[in-house]
Amino acid sequence: MKRMTILGSTGSIGTQTLEIIRDNPEEYSVYALTCGKNRQLLAEQIAEFRPVRAAILAEADAEALRERFPEVEILAGSEGIREIASDPAADMVLNALVGISGLVPTYHALQAGNTIALANKETLVCGGSLIMGLSEEKDIPILPVDSEHSAVFQCLQGFEEKQVKRIILTASGGPFRGKTREELAGMTAAQALKHPNWSMGSKVTIDSSTLMNKGFEVMEARWLFDMPPERIDVVVHPESIIHSMVEYEDHAVMAQLGTPDMKVPISYAMGYPYRIANNMEPLDLVAAGTLHFEKPDMETFRCLQLAFDALRAGGTYCAALNAADEVMVGAFLEGKAGFTDIQDILERVLDLHKPGSGNDLEAILHADAEARRLAEQLLENR
Ligand SMILES: NC(=O)c1ccc[n+]([C@@H]2O[C@H](COP(=O)([O-])OP(=O)(O)OC[C@H]3O[C@@H](n4cnc5c(N)ncnc54)[C@H](OP(=O)(O)O)[C@@H]3O)[C@@H](O)[C@H]2O)c1
Incomplete structure (x- = not known):
């Protein structure tokens, strides 16, 4: 029996992972679940899969879940998600978070020696050198989930x-x-x-x-x-x-x-x-x-070309590209940016980016914050 922790259990990859577990109850069980905001779906998943631990971003949501499921340990915030990622009681951590929110939990899961199945591509987009170095040092392979x-x-x-x-x-x-x-x-x-x-x-x-x-x-x-x-x-x-x-x-x-x-x-x-x-x-x-x-x-x-350019430039260029893309996709979904604004602003952010070390978690998170700020500014002034 493999005990699974699923980070991002309420998303597309997370729910499909739970379907596989549902179809294979002899081989898989759920140790822990985490989500962002979807308390209702998380509650349904807790009721069905009976995890030992769960986490949700908002403390108020965590409190409501604690009242409903007193037997489950419910944590809150990014710290709660990070703690669950680094809990060694699970046999595998499947990271199905979206965006840079997946990087720090992968880092801590590896530090704790946990086996990782990685759907969250932004982990390697932003911290590829750091994470693969850690995976090698700990001798823990990263199992890819992305279909390609x-x-x-x-x-x-x-x-x-x-x-x-x-x-x-x-x-x-x-x-x-x-x-x-x-x-x-x-x-x-x-x-x-x-x-x-x-x-x-x-x-x-x-x-x-x-x-x-x-x-x-x-x-x-x-x-x-x-x-x-x-x-x-x-x-x-x-x-x-x-x-x-x-x-x-x-x-x-x-x-x-x-x-x-x-x-x-x-x-x-x-x-x-x-x-x-x-x-x-x-x-x-x-x-x-x-x-x-x-x-x-x-x-x-242009975005595909920009990705090759950022990869060749190295350092924190890929993290900056990802951060600006998260801002621009959010703006596009909200109707605040046009489709081609996405690539235009990403290109400007890359031009203006001041790179740091791609091997250092603090430098990556700093580059992420700076590129977000820059993208928002460029979007406002366009
Ligand atoms: N979907 C696919 O077919 C597919 C294929 C290949 C690779 N991928 C990759 O897999 C990852 C997940 O994709 P997805 O399509 O499953 O995404 P999704 O449907 O948007 O789900 C994302 C999950 O992460 C949670 N989440 C979002 N922001 C968070 C935050 N700041 N802190 C903590 N949790 C947060 C969401 O919780 P709430 O919904 O509760 O807020 C949800 O559980 C991405 O990196 C994507 O590129 C996906």
Whole structure:
């Protein structure tokens, strides 16, 4: 029986993780759950999965949950989430938080020696060097949950990593593939939230529509697989059947395929090295028909190019890009910024960023705060 802690249990990845646990009660149980604001859903999850501990951001919500579930230890705030992340009683911590809120809990979970299944890509986007250094020092591997990285991880099994020539990440291209910059300028949040293949949280869905998400995945791949950016390629594959590929020195290319369903990569990380059986529809290649591939348009979708630029610049550039993106996606969702404002302001923030050490948690959090301030200022004055 594996006892799971799920950080961000009320989100898209968190709820799908709980579905896997619900379907496999002999092998998995819930040790702890955390969420941001969704007290009602957290209460339903506590009632069903009976964790030992839980945490929610607001103290008032924590107090209400303590009254309803006196047998469960309910913590509050980011400190409560951090304490749960670093509790060694769990066999695995699955980090499904969104944004930079995931970085510090991953750091503390690793410090405590906990095995991590990582969906929160911002952990590696902002703190890749720091976190991978800690993972190596503690000898704790980080198991990827993101579908592309899970695909790469699966394509590496049984092969010599030293013989990898390049990683090829696939991208659906998002809902606006093929549009011109002029057309993009008028796109609304409702249109951007309609992802063609995946159902995800709002932040990652908007990031998919700008290709920022693919840029973040390039950064994640750089750190997870210790691969320089020039050996990471992105290819647009609108059907999302091939989840990513690895090319070896002999030009053999390994690919991982499947219907787009996050439960496969989530359960691969949970069960690694074993696979967890499920009842989902098998991949029907004949029904899928022709698979298409094209080069990403990095001129129009600037965010992907900016991600490569930030990665090459090093230091805290990636953390600054992420922070500005969190501000801009929030503003776009609230109707306070246009679609192309996102990339325009991110570019300005990168130009103005004063980098610090990407190996130092304080410097990363400082860069995050500064880039947020700058993005908000640029947004106000545009
Ligand atoms: N969804 C996908 O299919 C997918 C695929 C690949 C990778 N990812 C990555 O996985 C991560 C999670 O994505 P998601 O789509 O599941 O996000 P989501 O649906 O927005 O869920 C985020 C979770 O984090 C909690 N949360 C948000 N802000 C928080 C804060 N400041 N402090 C503590 N908890 C906070 C939310 O709680 P409340 O809702 O209760 O406020 C929720 O439980 C992201 O890094 C994303 O890029 C997602």
